[in-house]
Amino acid sequence: MTLKKARLARLLDSPRFRFERLDLSDDAAIAGLFARERFQRVIHLAAQAGVRYSLEAPHAYVKSNVTGTLNVLEGCRHNGVEHLVYASTSSVYGANSNMPFSVHRIADHPLSLYAATKRANELMAHTYSSLFEVPTTGLRFFTVYGPWGRPDMALFLFTRNILEGKPIDVFNNGHHKRDFTYVDDIAEGVVRALDKPARPDPGWRSDDPDPATSRAPFRIYNIGNHRPVELMRYIEVIEECLGRKAEKRFLPLQLGDVPETCADIEDLVADVGYRPATPVEVGVRRFVDWFCEYYGYERC
Numbered sequence: 001m002t003l004k005k006a007r008l009a010r011l012l013d014s015p016r017f018r019f020e021r022l023d024l025s026d027d028a029a030i031a032g033l034f035a036r037e038r039f040q041r042v043i044h045l046a047a048q049a050g051v052r053y054s055l056e057a058p059h060a061y062v063k064s065n066v067t068g069t070l071n072v073l074e075g076c077r078h079n080g081v082e083h084l085v086y087a088s089t090s091s092v093y094g095a096n097s098n099m100p101f102s103v104h105r106i107a108d109h110p111l112s113l114y115a116a117t118k119r120a121n122e123l124m125a126h127t128y129s130s131l132f133e134v135p136t137t138g139l140r141f142f143t144v145y146g147p148w149g150r151p152d153m154a155l156f157l158f159t160r161n162i163l164e165g166k167p168i169d170v171f172n173n174g175h176h177k178r179d180f181t182y183v184d185d186i187a188e189g190v191v192r193a194l195d196k197p198a199r200p201d202p203g204w205r206s207d208d209p210d211p212a213t214s215r216a217p218f219r220i221y222n223i224g225n226h227r228p229v230e231l232m233r234y235i236e237v238i239e240e241c242l243g244r245k246a247e248k249r250f251l252p253l254q255l256g257d258v259p260e261t262c263a264d265i266e267d268l269v270a271d272v273g274y275r276p277a278t279p280v281e282v283g284v285r286r287f288v289d290w291f292c293e294y295y296g297y298e299r300c
Contacts, residue, residue: 007148024068034075041194044072044086047118050152051091051256054114065117066124073128073136083135083197085190088122090142090179090224090261091115100262103140103212103220112256126218135198135217139190142224142263146183146283147290155287158238158246163297167247168235174250176231177260179224182283185276189223192274212267224263225276237280241288 011017022029024046048054048064069086076084093101095109110116125136145155161168201213212220239245253259269275291297 003148003151024071025063027071027074030068030071030075031078034079034081038079039075039081041083042072042076042081042085043190043194044069044084045190047087049114049150051112051114052254053152054112054117055256058113061113061117065114066120069121069124073124073134076134076136077128077132081134083137083194084125085137085139085194086121086125087190088138088140088220089115089118090140090222090263091258092119092122092140093261094258097260099260100226100264101140101222102264103222103267104210106211111258114256122220126214126216129198129214129216129218133217136219137193137196137198138220139193140220140222140224140263141186142179142181142222142261144181144183144186146287147294149183149287154234155238155284156291158235159242159288159291160295162238162242162244162246163292165247167249169251170231170235170248171251171257172231172253172259174230174232174235174248175259177228177262178231178234179226179228179261179263180234180280180283181224181263181276182278182286185225185278186223189221189268189272189274189276192272193221193268196272219271221268221272222263222265223268223276224261224265225278226263226265227279228260228262229280234280234284237284238288241285 008019012019022033024030046068048061054061090101091112092107092110092115094111094115107119110119122138125138128134129136158168198217198219200215200217204210204213204215235246265275
């Protein structure tokens with residue numbers, strides 16, 4: 001929470017930003033916020049994130065991700081919001097191993113409750129788009145990394161442990177491949193998608209339904225680099241940026257995890273006009289520079 005508060009403190013200096021501390025699962029509070037502000041468009045990024053923690057605290061995920069998103073959808077419905085863009089995740093693809101992951105194929109075999117709640121968000125959004133004509137766009141993020149990120153993510157843990165001379169846990173014996181996506185690319189994609197309100201797909205067929213579109217104003221896109229990186233290469237880049245070698249502790253695949261991700265982003269390119277492009281060599285360097293400055297570490 002300390003990192004979030006530090007980031008928030010910087011945002012409070014902006015005259016275009018106002019912070020309201022509310023619980024998304026508080027029906028009355030969120031309804032009151034929407035009624036007061038009469039938002040034109042909404043970006044919904046709040047969630048209880050993380051695959052592994054969802055195995056330990058499932059109720060927190062339902063409360064935040066399902067009930068919280070329902071309250072956002074209700075706020076949009078009752079206050080004439082012209083477009084809702086919300087964060088989904090590559091985790092929804094779950095047991096699917098057909099690469100690259102395409103929004104046009106079903107994603108109904110999640111491997112964690114986190115993934116299940118985010119898939120539920122997509123289905124809830126479609127319901128509100130269909131019943132109440134609320135334009136909704138879901139963005140499936142692929143392994144976001146960068147400054148100010150989550151301290152429980154691999155990049156944080158690896159960097160800190162390498163600097164402190166501690167071993168790093170390398171799951172799946174290092175055989176993971178991830179479509180790492182730099183945070184600035186994610187932010188750019190979100191803003192661009194917001195300016196492209198979802199519209200009904202005139203070619204949508206009920207006898208051959210496309211999961212990514214609908215007769216309703218509903219759309220789903222992947223946001224990823226479309227360039228999967230092997231976990232061992234990712235670690236190498238961190239080592240190069242730090243000037244230190246990691247002591248690696250190889251461990252088996254964790255429950256709820258998937259071995260590989262890769263995003264098909266052609267729809268994002270065609271419809272939104274955007275293609276994420278930051279390579280890990282650049283993104284990790286930016287993270288390491290920020291991390292060492294923020295936490296006061298010295299590199300070799």
